[in-house]
């Protein structure tokens with residue numbers, strides 16, 4: 001299986017993924033303001049939806065199609081949640097959701113309804129020289145890495161770059177005959193740590209550290225992550241690959257998908273209203289917002305990531321595995337700097353623009369979203385896991401300066417040519433507390449319990465998906481929750 005941005009986005013881990021985590025295809029155009037949704041006046045509703053990410057918006061739309069009145073309450077001053085495009089930067093870099101595969105039936109349907117144009121972006125991130133591996137400050141090609149005395153991989157894997165190893169091992173050795181059975185209690189004994197799985201595949205501690213912990217797709221190290229969840233992810237990605245090889249993003253920025261979905265709603269989408277408590281009394285659920293307002297309805301749908309629900313008082317309190325999951329489900333630390341270059345220093349030093357480093361720079365991913373793919377519109381420099389948390393502690397300005405300094409140190413030809421414009425930390429976002437959710441070893445058993453309604457409060461969101469991942473999983477969860485409310 002070749003690794004491309006899609007597999008990266010969905011949990012494949014590849015150096016080819018350096019080209020990943022990319023923005024939507026967009027020609028460089030005049031600056032545009034973020035599309036605004038005007039707050040509407042609250043009214044009495046059949047259902048209150050908490051959170052205006054894609055899962056909340058989709059659930060609200062589905063219920064409206066069935067004649068329900070719905071109010072959506074969102075803490076941020078914008079819709080979209082983990083869809084977030086920097087519309088004021090060249091190429092419209094994506095800080096969140098990147099692309100969907102051809103098999104994203106729900107995603108493509110939502111895009112169609114929202115009236116946005118999807119464009120193929122896969123060729124753009126595969127364009128140009130493959131990114132180089134930078135170990136101890138020195139660049140290496142794949143062949144040089146394979147022959148490098150410090151390569152800790154078993155002989156048969158030495159040709160793989162560190163970021164490709166785990167995805168390949170999980171893919172080749174997936175223990176699930178049917179990946180959709182990943183949360184079946186019959187498979188609970190398989191819910192071991194990724195570390196244990198990788199040891200079983202013959203990797204040394206040094207190899208696991210290099211291939212996962214330095215830039216983990218999930219968690220901060222291989223002990224944090226459930227192998228079952230990785231196998232589920234792998235099965236989903238294989239299914240998507242079978243459906244087609246295109247990677248699709250929204251022309252002009254993925255954020256337009258969310259604003260388009262919000263515009264389809266008849267009911268209120270209230271922005272800037274942080275939910276601080278959810279209470280239930282008899283036949284009514286009441287939502288309390290930070291400004292002192294309350295909203296009551298027979299049903300509440302909560303799409304908040306559990307990392308955000310953690311800050312909300314829920315009465316009566318949640319219990320059992322559901323309470324455990326709200327308290328402990330992992331969310332991926334990931335931080336990004338968007339930078340541009342005033343001159344093509346990569347032509348000068350004749351080295352690939354993309355970099356996967358074992359140092360504090362993390363990964364450097366060229367963005368090719370100009371009129372032609374030759375044009376590099378900027379770089380997303382990305383840190384994951386502990387490195388992301390380190391950057392966050394440094395603070396935005398220091399991290400931006402560090403990134404520029406590191407690039408200039410590793411590549412003298414870049415001196416004076418790189419400028420860092422923005423810093424974005426998903427762990428630092430109050431209303432997300434991390435990128436995507438992940439299950440730790442032994443935690444997959446929470447899934448079936450944690451998605452059950454608690455009285456009149458129903459749950460959806462990416463973290464509650466059972467048969468799809470990423471944005472498609474968020475939309476899948478919206479279908480389940482809408483049906484749940486309709487049949488309650």
Ligand SMILES: Cc1cc2nc3c(=O)[nH]c(=O)nc-3n(C[C@H](O)[C@H](O)[C@H](O)COP(=O)(O)OP(=O)(O)OC[C@H]3O[C@@H](n4cnc5c(N)ncnc54)[C@H](O)[C@@H]3O)c2cc1C
Nearest residue numbers: 009051053054055075081082097098099275461462470471
């Ligand atoms: C960096 C990154 C890259 C990604 N790339 C891909 C990709 O390429 N392909 C893919 O399929 N998926 C990708 N994803 C995942 C995808 O973006 C998510 O699965 C999806 O957007 C999640 O939608 P959601 O509705 O479940 O959650 P969210 O979008 O997080 O929505 C939850 C909403 O709740 C709101 N909220 C939180 N707390 C409160 C509160 N107290 N009161 C009121 N509102 C609150 C939030 O502001 C937010 O709007 C990526 C995600 C990230 C972060």
